[in-house]
Amino acid sequence: MKKQAHLVPSVHMERSLYLWQYGDFGLPVLVFPSAAGMAHEWERHGMVDVLAPLLNTGRIKLYCIESNVSEAWTKQETDPSWRLQRHIAYERFVYDELVPWIRADCHSPEIPLSCVGTSLGAMYAANAALKQPETFHYALCMSGRYEMRAFNPTESADMYFQNPLAYLPNLDGAALERVRRHTQLDLVCGRGPWEDGNWQETAKFAACLEAKGVPHRLDLWGRDIDHDWQYWKRQVKMYFGHRFG
Numbered sequence: 010m011k012k013q014a015h016l017v018p019s020v021h022m023e024r025s026l027y028l029w030q031y032g033d034f035g036l037p038v039l040v041f042p043s044a045a046g047m048a049h050e051w052e053r054h055g056m057v058d059v060l061a062p063l064l065n066t067g068r069i070k071l072y073c074i075e076s077n078v079s080e081a082w083t084k085q086e087t088d089p090s091w092r093l094q095r096h097i098a099y100e101r102f103v104y105d106e107l108v109p110w111i112r113a114d115c116h117s118p119e120i121p122l123s124c125v126g127t128s129l130g131a132m133y134a135a136n137a138a139l140k141q142p143e144t145f146h147y148a149l150c151m152s153g154r155y156e157m158r159a160f161n162p163t164e165s166a167d168m169y170f171q172n173p174l175a176y177l178p179n180l181d182g183a184a185l186e187r188v189r190r191h192t193q194l195d196l197v198c199g200r201g202p203w204e205d206g207n208w209q210e211t212a213k214f215a216a217c218l219e220a221k222g223v224p225h226r227l228d229l230w231g232r233d234i235d236h237d238w239q240y241w242k243r244q245v246k247m248y249f250g251h252r253f254g
Contacts, residue, residue, distance in 0.1 A: 010064045012052075017074070017110055021101040028107075030114070031057050032070035036253065037111050038123045039103075039137070039145075040073040041130035044083055048075040054238040059246045068253045069123075072111050074103075078129050082160045089163045096171060103137065108144055123147040123252070127241050128207075129154055135173050135194060135214070139180075139223075142191035149248050151197045151241050152207050155214040174210070177217045185221060193224040197244045199234025207236065 011033045016025040027048040042050050051057050051073050063069045080087075081096035112118050124145050126134035131153025138148035154160075157172040169175050180188065196218075198204055198211040208229055215227035234240050 010061065017107060019102045019106050021098045021106065022077070026102070026107075027075045029073040030070065031060075031073070032064040033067065034115075035064070035067045035069040036123065037115055037120060038069050038071050038125060038249075039107070039111065040071055041124065041126035041133035041137075042073070042076050042078070043126070043128040043130050044078055046076045046078045048073050055242055056238070056245060059242045060249060063249060063253050069249070070115070072107075072114075074107060076130070076133065082129060082157070085160070089161045090165075093161055093163050093165070093167055093171065097167060100136070100171075103133075104141055104144075108141075121146040123149070125149040125151075125245065125249075126153070127151045127238075128236065131155075131196075132157065132173065136171070138192045138194050139173065139177065139188055142188045146192055147252060148192065148194045149197070149245065149252075150194060150211075151244050152199065152204060152236050153196065153211055153214070154207060155210045173214060174217065177214070177221065180221060185223075188221075188223050193226075194218060195226045195228070195248050197228045197230070197248065199230040199236070199240055200232045201235035203236035204234070 010031055013030045015028045015030060017028050018025045029048050040051055077095055077099050081092050112120055122145050124134040124137045131150035132155055134148040135150050135153065135155065137145045155173045161168060196211050196215050198208040200208045215225060218225040
């Protein structure tokens with residue numbers, strides 16, 4: 010399959026970001042990395058190999074972008090308000106700069122995208138689908154965290170709109186109708202020892218989607234399924250096979 014490295018320039022981030030692209034053509038899928046934040050992690054952990062049948066037959070193209078997740082969420086010794094603004098800068102990069110870049114690469118200015126993420130990357134994917142449903146028609150969220158006050162205690166409007174379990178219960182009117190009409194989320198999580206907290210937040214997030222009538226699926230795997238790439242490979246193969254196969 011085609012594999013190419015890129016540097017995507019960003020005004021919002023004030024630097025260029027690494028991106029690995031896999032596949033010649035097909036529906037574009039934006040991959041948000043885990044807490045490691047690395048653009049190459051899906052290849053490194055075998056996720057690209059698992060999806061090779063879809064990539065080689067032109068069903069999908071993968072765009073694996075780096076993130077600043079450690080700067081924004083996991084390194085909590087820095088000022089919480091500053092960290093929140095760094096996340097917002099990254100989000101603006103994705104919506105204002107990366108999406109047009111991907112569409113230009115696909116030679117289609119209106120092509121819909123899908124997105125996917127594991128661990129903290131699942132939150133990025135969920136927010137993309139909820140905030141930009143006309144762009145992101147589908148999100149696969151594996152082993153996610155959706156209560157972001159656990160990572161940043163800031164009380165502000167900016168924090169509210171980065172926290173799915175805060176803003177989703179209050180979503181209504183035209184904004185809610187956009188989400189109902191244009192997107193779907195699949196939420197998958199094991200219940201092994203290292204998924205404690207994740208599967209409970211996943212179930213709570215699914216309950217909010219259900220209450221709001223947002224198309225979704227909740228799939229909680231067994232207590233032998235842990236927070237690990239070997240299980241995410243099985244999950245992405247299954248769900249992308251259903252969606253794109």
